[in-house]
Amino acid sequence: MLELTRFFKSIGVARLSAMGVVAAVLIGFFVLIVSRVTSPYMVPLFTDLTFEDSSAIIEQLESQAVPYDVRGEGAVILVPKENVLRLRMSLAESGLPSGGSVGYEIFDRGDTLGATSFVQNINRLRALEGELSRTIRALQRVVQARVHLVIPERQLFQRDSESPTASIAVKVRGELTNGQIQAIRHLVASAVPGLKPSRVSIVDEAGQLLANGEDSASGGAMMGALDEKRKAQEARLRRAVEEIVFQVVGDGRARVQVTAELERNRITQTADVFDPDGQVVRSSQSRSEASNASEDLAAGGVTVGNQLPGADEEGGDTGSNSQRETSEEVVNYEISRTTTTEVTEAGRLRKLSVAVLVDGVYTQEAGGELIYAPRTEEQLAQIATLVRSAVGFEEGRGDQVEVVNMRFVANAAPDANALVEPGLFDFTMDDIMQVAELGVMLLMTLLLVLFVMRPLVRKVLTPEPVEAPAPISPIMTQEGVEGGAAVGEPDQRLEQAQAAGAARADMVRQVSELVKTNPDDAATILRNWLQEAA
Numbered sequence: 001m002l003e004l005t006r007f008f009k010s011i012g013v014a015r016l017s018a019m020g021v022v023a024a025v026l027i028g029f030f031v032l033i034v035s036r037v038t039s040p041y042m043v044p045l046f047t048d049l050t051f052e053d054s055s056a057i058i059e060q061l062e063s064q065a066v067p068y069d070v071r072g073e074g075a076v077i078l079v080p081k082e083n084v085l086r087l088r089m090s091l092a093e094s095g096l097p098s099g100g101s102v103g104y105e106i107f108d109r110g111d112t113l114g115a116t117s118f119v120q121n122i123n124r125l126r127a128l129e130g131e132l133s134r135t136i137r138a139l140q141r142v143v144q145a146r147v148h149l150v151i152p153e154r155q156l157f158q159r160d161s162e163s164p165t166a167s168i169a170v171k172v173r174g175e176l177t178n179g180q181i182q183a184i185r186h187l188v189a190s191a192v193p194g195l196k197p198s199r200v201s202i203v204d205e206a207g208q209l210l211a212n213g214e215d216s217a218s219g220g221a222m223m224g225a226l227d228e229k230r231k232a233q234e235a236r237l238r239r240a241v242e243e244i245v246f247q248v249v250g251d252g253r254a255r256v257q258v259t260a261e262l263e264r265n266r267i268t269q270t271a272d273v274f275d276p277d278g279q280v281v282r283s284s285q286s287r288s289e290a291s292n293a294s295e296d297l298a299a300g301g302v303t304v305g306n307q308l309p310g311a312d313e314e315g316g317d318t319g320s321n322s323q324r325e326t327s328e329e330v331v332n333y334e335i336s337r338t339t340t341t342e343v344t345e346a347g348r349l350r351k352l353s354v355a356v357l358v359d360g361v362y363t364q365e366a367g368g369e370l371i372y373a374p375r376t377e378e379q380l381a382q383i384a385t386l387v388r389s390a391v392g393f394e395e396g397r398g399d400q401v402e403v404v405n406m407r408f409v410a411n412a413a414p415d416a417n418a419l420v421e422p423g424l425f426d427f428t429m430d431d432i433m434q435v436a437e438l439g440v441m442l443l444m445t446l447l448l449v450l451f452v453m454r455p456l457v458r459k460v461l462t463p464e465p466v467e468a469p470a471p472i473s474p475i476m477t478q479e480g481v482e483g484g485a486a487v488g489e490p491d492q493r494l495e496q497a498q499a500a501g502a503a504r505a506d507m508v509r510q511v512s513e514l515v516k517t518n519p520d521d522a523a524t525i526l527r528n529w530l531q532e533a534a
Contacts, residue, residue: 040080053097178232278336289326
């Protein structure tokens with residue numbers, strides 16, 4: 001212990017402090033490096049979580065002693081990468097995440113035994129809404145969904161009852177097609193008794209109405225249905241044109257816009273057409289009549305002739321004869337008649353306009369530069385012919401198809417990326433983050449070595465200057481002894497001599513120890529004395 005104490009005393013307080021600081025910094029730094037290297041790689045377990053789901057998932061993770069990290073104000077939970085699959089399966093078994101909704105597991109609690117019928121009905125409605133929300137979220141493009149059901153209660157002795165309604169708010173990736181919207185409406189309508197698909201309203205996260213919930217008999221519902229039909233028809237024709245044009249000019253090398261004009265009125269027309277050439281004899285009737293009559297004027301018949309003056313002298317005839325013959329024929333004909341009733345429902349396509357913008361042709365030179373060249377009129381005519389066939393072009397209806405060739409500004413060189421093969425330095429986002437993390441750690445290490453460890457190590461390795469003891473002059477000592485002897489008593493002179501001898505011996509011992517412990521310093525001091533003496 002004495003040797004150890006002498007060793008620490010010989011080192012000095014300053015160097016001991018510097019050595020302690022260096023050791024502490026090194027230990028802390030290496031602990032940080034080891035903990036960072038040995039810590040598991042954290043990946044997202046779930047994202048876009050509600051506060052209810054986050055609290056429930058964190059409780060499950062703490063019960064399983066799984067390390068986790070919470071980001072995004074509780075919306076994202078990170079766990080070790082090797083535990084992601086197992087945790088997702090175990091949480092799915094527990095019904096997590098539920099999306100902030102409650103399903104039929106609400107009836108698994110034991111406190112529902114004494115609940116009133118009102119509470120049971122409310123729980124049933126909540127469970128139905130939660131299950132529908134989970135089912136809608138299972139669709140590919142739907143991120144979140146909220147379902148609200150209004151199921152009127154039927155009163156006693158009531159003949160007419162109100163039909164149920166539903167409203168759905170969805171958050172989607174991209175855009176839902178008309179078929180997907182109708183699928184959601186029919187899905188909800190099939191799960192609720194008495195609910196019609198037309199009574200289901202759907203809105204997106206931007207507040208845009210995707211499907212109205214008005215009755216189909218109302219004018220607003222008909223207009224909304226026509227708009228949906230128009231959009232669906234335009235989207236279908238646009239996809240058809242893009243599919244066939246992209247095969248000719250390449251993906252992303254064309255822009256297609258389709259405008260369809262639909263009939264918004266319901267028209268009923270009735271026409272009667274008579275064909276005179278198509279007459280047929282239906283019935284024929286003939287009648288003939290003949291009569292012969294004679295009259296005796298002398299018998300007193302009164303006629304115009306015998307009443308004239310002189311009739312007796314002039315006429316010698318005494319009578320007249322009459323004969324009549326009548327013939328009649330009636331023929332009935334049936335004429336061909338055609339009655340046509342035509343009903344034109346709203347939504348019939350009246351006119352179609354298609355605009356196609358195609359990019360030119362790019363050729364690569366030897367230096368790698370891409371040269372643009374417009375397409376020929378023959379190619380544009382062929383593309384127009386394909387477009388007309390794809391959309392069902394009818395000239396009599398007034399349809400229009402325009403194909404224009406112009407150079408794309410935003411995509412002037414679309415084949416440049418295709419010509420460059422993936423190289424050695426094509427990193428993913430995870431690779432970039434790992435390299436950035438390693439770079440930050442390396443920079444911190446260099447700063448620590450240059451500005452912290454280097455000064456401390458230099459302080460430890462630099463020896464402390466040792467002050468040389470003042471030289472003892474034998475003359476001064478002898479003079480002191482002799483002076484003391486002349487003044488004091490013999491006993492006092494003896495004590496003073498013994499004390500001086502002891503001090504001198506102690507000084508010699510200290511000098512010898514200093515020389516043994518610090519030979520370099522002692523040699524330096526002796527060298528300085530020799531130089532001063534010279």
